[in-house]
Amino acid sequence: MTVALIGPSEDRELRAVATELDARGTEWAVWDTDHWPGEVPLSFDVASGIRTTVSEPIQPDSLSAVYVRRIGFDLRNSDFADELDTRPYSLVNQLTEYRGLLGSVLRYLDDRGIPIVNAPQTMAVHRLKPYQLARFADAGLPVPKTLTTNDPTAAMEFVEEVDEVIYKPVAGGGHARIVTAEDLEPDRLERLSNAPVQFQRRLDGTNYRLFVVDGDIVATAHILSDNLDYRMGPHEVETIDPPAPVAAAASRAADCLGLAFAGVDIIVTEDSFRILEANPSPMFATFDERAGTNVAGHLAEFLE
Template identity: 35%
Template sequence: MTIVLIGEAEFKEFELLAEAVAERGEEAVVWDTTDWPSDVPVTFDVGGDTVTVGREFDLDEVTGVFPWVHHIFHPSLSRFADDFEDEGTRNLFMKTDQWRGIFRSLLGLFDDRGATVFYPPGTQHYDEWKPLQMEQFTAEGISVPDTVFTTDPDRAREFVADHGEVVYKPVVEEAWPNRLSESDLETAPLDRLANAPVQFQEYVEGDDVRAFFLDGEVVGASRYVTDEWTFKTESRIDDAESVDLRDEVRRDVERAGEVSPMRFGAADLRVSDETHALLEVNPGPRFAFHDLYSATDIAGVLADALVN
């Protein structure tokens, strides 16, 4: 029995997950994507019983696969910054797409062969579907902030005026959220919205909480300890605390897990003593920070799912 972990091996999550798999008596092999595209030999023999990624693997011996979706399917373009000038945009995108095509197919192949595969093809892009996420959650009665996605400056001004203070951020990809209030409207460069849609969300008071779910059930929840208005604006967070979610909060996270196409993910929430709001759901969430502070044991939960 072999458990395959796919992604940039320097991330602490891979170390924790490999250790948890080994503690359960199985072998964990990391396919390190840090330097891909590279000269690592990769062969997909159609109709064969093996695949090669660095070395040969028997398809029937691979019983569990966990890919870090952000490292395979939509890696940050900054990773390839030095290559754009040397290779050109078209060539670079073409190369990375060929690698992604192979590994999307490998995930589907292992899934077809009966392995436990997290994020088979078609399930790994849910974090790019934020407008659909919020619509689906609203339809399920999940508590979410008022939200609008727009390229229209007038609609954005109207939304800010209605709520007094909002949070704005891109629709997809990583970027820190920012706050915008009515007093900022005169100087805010909202005319730039024509370049790309932006997500505006009512500002919600409370603590930042990340709740992990697996197969529609909450398997851990952690509160970020920070003095900032959100942990995402701090370069370093010094602590995390385990959270016992209230019934209504847990119910919303589990509903969101059932609505999403993913077995495993994390819901980011704002939680106060009396209210809560679910902000978004993410595939491939970071969990090492929470595990290392003993707020959760997500590595153990995932290892159990992969091994069993």
């Protein structure tokens, strides 16, 4: 049995899982998404299976699991910058076609009962932050008061109602920032029509990152930083035992989004906590290094 690892072959998370699979004597094969678009073969038909660089076609039943680190085919990847300039429409079509093929393979494997960490349908929640919060709230999990809008009037009303507000991208991939008086100037607020934004009550507490594998909390750290968004500057990562309700909430958050593997961000305040998001393909290689945890090992064990 083989574990398929999907992502760029040099990706640190992918390498860390491969190392842990080696340590367990489990076979693995990388489907290097950096090969595509390109001349490296990728064929699929239901009769003969999946053909990639590996000479023999891969039959679904020979796979014990699939780890999807990153599908790729993302226009925001800087590798595509030049082509995006010179031939935007054909590039968009090309990536859509590749996504269609690999997406079909994954969905088919999922239908056949091969565990996929995480399956494409659930992976999509990464870009659906407002959905995540709504889902958590419906499941009875505590979330920060949040409004996602492209409407300056609605944004203004939210800011007037909530004491201190931060804003951040709807689909992630940016930083959280505090809403300032300048942000509320009409010229700037009008720019909301360019793209909606998430406005959220600022939480004053400690950032927790919990890694969930198959419902279990396999690592937790709190992240100490002087910045609102810790990724904007130096920060300390220290392992810690999460309070039981926080651990239970992280596991539940992953479960209600159907995620077998997740990195859940929670802010723990003096007397309570709020869930920010569950990341379906979290980075953990640096985290393991800095915090002395073994997320890669737990993930490998699950894949095996």
